[in-house]
Amino acid sequence: MTRKLLLGNEAIAHGAIKAGIRVATAYPGTPSTEVFSTLINFAEEFDFHAEWCVNEKVALEIAYGAAISGARSLVSMKQVGLNVAADPLLTGTYLGVKGGLVIVVADDPGPHSSQTEQDTRNFANFAKVPVFDPADPQEALDMTIEAFNISERYHLPVILRPTTRVCHVCQDVNIPETYFTSPKARFEKGSDYVIFPNVSRRKHSDLIDTLQNISEDFSTSAFNLTEGEDDRGIVCSGVSYYYVKEALQRLQVKPAVLKIGTPYPFPDKLVTSFIKDKQSLLVVEELDPVLENEIFRLVGKTGIKTELHGKNDRLVPGVGELNVDLVEKVIATWLGKSLPEMSVAEKPELPARAPILCAGCPHRASFYAIRKAAGKKSDVVFTGDIGCYTLGTMPPLSAVDTCLCMGASITEAQGIGRAEPGRKTIAVLGDSTFYHTGIPGLINAVYNQYPLTLVILDNSTTAMTGFQPHPGTGQTAMGEEVPIVDMVKLIEGCGVKSIKIVDPVNLKAAVQAVKESLDYQEPSVVIMKRECINLPGHKAASNPVFVDEQKCRDCGLCVTEIGCPALVMEKGQKPRVFETCVGCGLCVEVCPFDAIQGGGR
Amino acid sequence: MQSQTTNIMIVGVGGQGTLLTSRIIAKVAVDMGHDVKVSEIHGMAQRGGSVVSQVRFGEKIYSPIIKKGDADIILAFEKLEAARWLDYLKKDGMILINNARVDPLPVMSGKAKYPEDIVDKIKQHVAKTREVNATDIAVACGNARAANVALVGVLSWAIGIPADKVENAIKELVPAKALDINLRAFNEGYKLFS
Numbered sequence A: 001m002t003r004k005l006l007l008g009n010e011a012i013a014h015g016a017i018k019a020g021i022r023v024a025t026a027y028p029g030t031p032s033t034e035v036f037s038t039l040i041n042f043a044e045e046f047d048f049h050a051e052w053c054v055n056e057k058v059a060l061e062i063a064y065g066a067a068i069s070g071a072r073s074l075v076s077m078k079q080v081g082l083n084v085a086a087d088p089l090l091t092g093t094y095l096g097v098k099g100g101l102v103i104v105v106a107d108d109p110g111p112h113s114s115q116t117e118q119d120t121r122n123f124a125n126f127a128k129v130p131v132f133d134p135a136d137p138q139e140a141l142d143m144t145i146e147a148f149n150i151s152e153r154y155h156l157p158v159i160l161r162p163t164t165r166v167c168h169v170c171q172d173v174n175i176p177e178t179y180f181t182s183p184k185a186r187f188e189k190g191s192d193y194v195i196f197p198n199v200s201r202r203k204h205s206d207l208i209d210t211l212q213n214i215s216e217d218f219s220t221s222a223f224n225l226t227e228g229e230d231d232r233g234i235v236c237s238g239v240s241y242y243y244v245k246e247a248l249q250r251l252q253v254k255p256a257v258l259k260i261g262t263p264y265p266f267p268d269k270l271v272t273s274f275i276k277d278k279q280s281l282l283v284v285e286e287l288d289p290v291l292e293n294e295i296f297r298l299v300g301k302t303g304i305k306t307e308l309h310g311k312n313d314r315l316v317p318g319v320g321e322l323n324v325d326l327v328e329k330v331i332a333t334w335l336g337k338s339l340p341e342m343s344v345a346e347k348p349e350l351p352a353r354a355p356i357l358c359a360g361c362p363h364r365a366s367f368y369a370i371r372k373a374a375g376k377k378s379d380v381v382f383t384g385d386i387g388c389y390t391l392g393t394m395p396p397l398s399a400v401d402t403c404l405c406m407g408a409s410i411t412e413a414q415g416i417g418r419a420e421p422g423r424k425t426i427a428v429l430g431d432s433t434f435y436h437t438g439i440p441g442l443i444n445a446v447y448n449q450y451p452l453t454l455v456i457l458d459n460s461t462t463a464m465t466g467f468q469p470h471p472g473t474g475q476t477a478m479g480e481e482v483p484i485v486d487m488v489k490l491i492e493g494c495g496v497k498s499i500k501i502v503d504p505v506n507l508k509a510a511v512q513a514v515k516e517s518l519d520y521q522e523p524s525v526v527i528m529k530r531e532c533i534n535l536p537g538h539k540a541a542s543n544p545v546f547v548d549e550q551k552c553r554d555c556g557l558c559v560t561e562i563g564c565p566a567l568v569m570e571k572g573q574k575p576r577v578f579e580t581c582v583g584c585g586l587c588v589e590v591c592p593f594d595a596i597q598g599g600g601r
Numbered sequence B: 001m002q003s004q005t006t007n008i009m010i011v012g013v014g015g016q017g018t019l020l021t022s023r024i025i026a027k028v029a030v031d032m033g034h035d036v037k038v039s040e041i042h043g044m045a046q047r048g049g050s051v052v053s054q055v056r057f058g059e060k061i062y063s064p065i066i067k068k069g070d071a072d073i074i075l076a077f078e079k080l081e082a083a084r085w086l087d088y089l090k091k092d093g094m095i096l097i098n099n100a101r102v103d104p105l106p107v108m109s110g111k112a113k114y115p116e117d118i119v120d121k122i123k124q125h126v127a128k129t130r131e132v133n134a135t136d137i138a139v140a141c142g143n144a145r146a147a148n149v150a151l152v153g154v155l156s157w158a159i160g161i162p163a164d165k166v167e168n169a170i171k172e173l174v175p176a177k178a179l180d181i182n183l184r185a186f187n188e189g190y191k192l193f194s
Helices: A008-018 A033-043 A056-068 A079-084 A086-095 A120-127 A137-154 A197-218 A240-251 A268-275 A290-302 A324-335 A362-374 A388-393 A408-419 A431-447 A487-493 A507-519 A586-590 B018-031 B079-084 B118-125 B134-141 B144-159 B163-173 B176-191
Strands: A002-007 A023-026 A049-052 A073-078 A101-106 A158-160 A169-175 A225-227 A232-236 A256-259 A280-284 A307-309 A381-383 A425-430 A453-458 A498-502 A524-529 A545-547 A596-598 B006-013 B035-039 B050-058 B071-076 B089-098 B128-132
Touching (some): A002 B018, A008 A033, A008 A169, A033 A049, A079 A086, A120 A158, A137 A197, A169 B018, A232 A240, A232 A324, A240 A256, A290 A307, A362 A388, A362 A507, A362 A524, A408 A453, A453 A507, A487 A524, B006 B079, B006 B144, B118 B128, B128 B144, B144 B163, B163 B176
Parallel strands (some): A101 A158, A232 A256, A232 A280, A280 A307, A498 A524
Antiparallel strands (some): A225 A256, B035 B050
């Protein structure tokens, strides 16, 4: 047994290695990213294949293909990624697998860094896939190994569903020494992997029987624990278990506790025996009332009489993260206990600090050019997308009017333009997102003759999630140099006739390119090409800008127009340049009096 | 048991390097035989948003996040952020404030004013307030980029963990070519108030 200080995501990766994975795939997304980025570091040593895929659907299908060939496979993604991968998931569950297939789907209560607070436990229920719900990094590792065992035993994909406070919590973790050796993979022809309506009916029926068996198994699983004896009981899962434990200790009360690590298929037997002698139950869980609704079902099924509190009676908040403060209050209310007064230091009113595009970020220049091209008072609708550049919605850029999901900038623009003929739209998305789900929307615009103006912010990386390569970078997850999937040829191949490539910091050319694209009567694309300043290996600033105070006329445009964090101007003072300036020179272009100088391009 | 738990919040602006600091402290706490949980913020907030890393260690740690009014020490990489988390500080807790100012967007765009007297305001609430000029320390040691590690020094002193144990953790986590400067910055930080 080795002990190591590991992030939950790293622990999952170590579990997968011990489980003998042969194939690992992923598309990055917070809070799941480090599962795969850890795996990359061990792929050579443990001889498995690892690849960043263009999107989650592709990633799951590749892992599924490997699994039906008998190879243990792992695919990881964030919760909204599973929406993209829903199609192969639902059918893959009917068809089943041969080698273990574990799908890591990270949920994000809060949300800290996501579009939705969707609950993957419900998704698992909908897709009829068993799901494990770890409470800490140690359990995440242990459950990963067990998820592979269950997957192989029952020939079903299995979901491991950590949340942000497991993924990004660091703990000293026991890593077992032994690891599973996969048999050699071989796809056997003539096996049962073709979906068809009559196959589907048979498979569905088998699936329901299998889930019944897994529910029985889960009723004796070590990941479901009962603690204490009392006629009042708390049922909880994931990190909420630890909030409950700490709150009980603070309140000095001892109701019985049932922690559920396997929410679907629900361990009916175990839970029935826990609730049957309870006069009152409280369910503490984040996101949806999954356990709570299952207990409602059980109460109906068994006729057990008990009070049931949780989200349905609004005792537990239905949105956001839980924490010890909240859970302590909930338990105190449930038990009719008063909480000791707590005095905390008062904090003064403070300006909010939302995330912001970095100093020198090429997206700032791109958005500024887009605004300029559209004209100050113009009515052009800016459809945005998912990435660092969603921050383009913030003032002073204010160049994102709607943002829905990966790739939707291109298609939302078409819908808006169709609903309101003549209304101009500009769709903006990044390079990685374009490869992810942007291309079908572009083909649709060409096919249906929508005069799309698409601006691709090509910064040569997937920046928001930590600089992963993609098909346009010519590098794989393993760092191999491979031929670039040429964005321009791809767009040409889709039938787009007007494609322009500009450096967004070259403001005049960038504005001109977008203007021409807006006037063009057919689909057209402007590629704003400039590397992310945070890319490892990006040259540090050699030539930051400086203000010529003689020439400066205090107009403040350099600050109010672009909002760069490296440039600040206080009332009655000249603009100041901070050391974070990378010398991109956008402010040099913006200043009408040539008062900002330097900056190297 | 609660009293045996040490709760530390490391707060700042995304990109300032709070993650490395919390990992160093966690490593030392593990080496000293404690149960440890660290909670970090990744993703969008790391793009210049308000960020917090939480380190808890003791005999047995349940929750990975700290309760309001329960932090023994807050280490703030930036002045304004020090104030943002004040309600998490214990009554007799200590706050260590790096004398750095990073303007948030509302200040940059002139919609809000940066509270100049913020440290004085904090002092009115928190007796154990210490100001640090980590950048000056780091520059004196040879590189402004060692400022984080100077703050690790100050924090280690505040927690009361032995310097040599932290030095070992730094040796493991900091690249060899920057090690000398970082160790010097750490020691200057550690000595600052001792």
